[in-house]
Amino acid sequence: MTKGKLVTFEGIDGSGKSTQILKAYNHIRGRGVECRLFREPGGTALGESIRSILLSAAEDGLSMDGYTEFLLFAAARSELSHTIIKPLLESGCTVLLDRFADSSTAYQGYGRGVDLDFILRTNGIATGGISPDLTILFDIDPETALTRPGNFDDRIEKQGLDFFRRVRSGFLTLAKSEPGRFKVVDASRNIETIAREVYRCIDELLG
Ligand code: ADP
Ligand code: TYD
Numbered sequence: 339m340t341k342g343k344l345v346t347f348e349g350i351d352g353s354g355k356s357t358q359i360l361k362a363y364n365h366i367r368g369r370g371v372e373c374r375l376f377r378e379p380g381g382t383a384l385g386e387s388i389r390s391i392l393l394s395a396a397e398d399g400l401s402m403d404g405y406t407e408f409l410l411f412a413a414a415r416s417e418l419s420h421t422i423i424k425p426l427l428e429s430g431c432t433v434l435l436d437r438f439a440d441s442s443t444a445y446q447g448y449g450r451g452v453d454l455d456f457i458l459r460t461n462g463i464a465t466g467g468i469s470p471d472l473t474i475l476f477d478i479d480p481e482t483a484l485t486r487p488g489n490f491d492d493r494i495e496k497q498g499l500d501f502f503r504r505v506r507s508g509f510l511t512l513a514k515s516e517p518g519r520f521k522v523v524d525a526s527r528n529i530e531t532i533a534r535e536v537y538r539c540i541d542e543l544l545g
Contacts, residue, residue: 342372342429342430342431344472345433346473347434347435350505350506353477355476359436360527366434366540371432375434377435378414378436378438384413407450414462415464415465418524419464424515424529448511449504465505469519472521473519473520474518474536479506483502484526
């Protein structure tokens with residue numbers, strides 16, 4: 339059976355992932371390749387409900403234990419992976435994901451101090467063992483990313499700039515540990531220059 343490719347887009351808030359994933363989606367479809375696009379947390383009705391719990395808790399200033407937070411992200415991931423992504427990949431469809439397991443390692447692990455081994459093992463179960471064929475990491479300093487339009491000011495105020503520095507460096511550590519899977523792109527450049535680099539990576543993967 340043909341297996342579809344899984345490509346994940348990762349990076350800190352404001353790094354430009356969502357802008358680039360939409361362009362990449364149109365690029366792939368323009369080549370006549372079957373492709374679906376999802377975001378995490380979300381992508382299923384249950385996942386979107388979990389997303390609203392997480393975002394409304396953050397907006398209401400409710401403190402949440404790092405493990406609770408991780409397990410909610412992992413629950414949304416489990417639902418999406420088992421019910422949507424796995425069947426799509428098995429049918430040969432290419433899947434693009436705005437965030438996946440690496441976001442938990444970077445945000446809850448490196449950012450909030452949740453045990454990294456626990457995250458790794460739980461993610462293994464939540465993803466059903468699916469691993470991305472390619473992960474594009476949009477690397478940028480938090481000062482630049484979080485001053486872009488998109489209400490990121492609130493997030494700096496709530497979590498602090500140091501939190502996002504730890505998350506960025508967590509992503510870079512992951513990229514170094516798996517250089518075959520990760521492609522790190524400089525996300526401080528203009529949208530079209532970055533998009534050209536993203537298209538190149540994807541075209542190389544899809545052949
Ligand atoms: P993310 O999904 O990583 O949080 P977005 O794609 O939503 O990031 O982009 C955050 C904001 O920055 C949006 O207002 C978007 O228009 C803008 N933006 C995205 N990419 C760039 C770029 N390369 N240069 C400047 N602004 C950008
Ligand atoms: P979202 O509005 O989608 O942010 P962005 O456009 O930057 O992706 O909100 C998702 C937030 O959830 C974002 O701050 C990253 C965070 N997150 C985690 O902390 N852990 C995770 O496992 C995932 C998937 C997201």
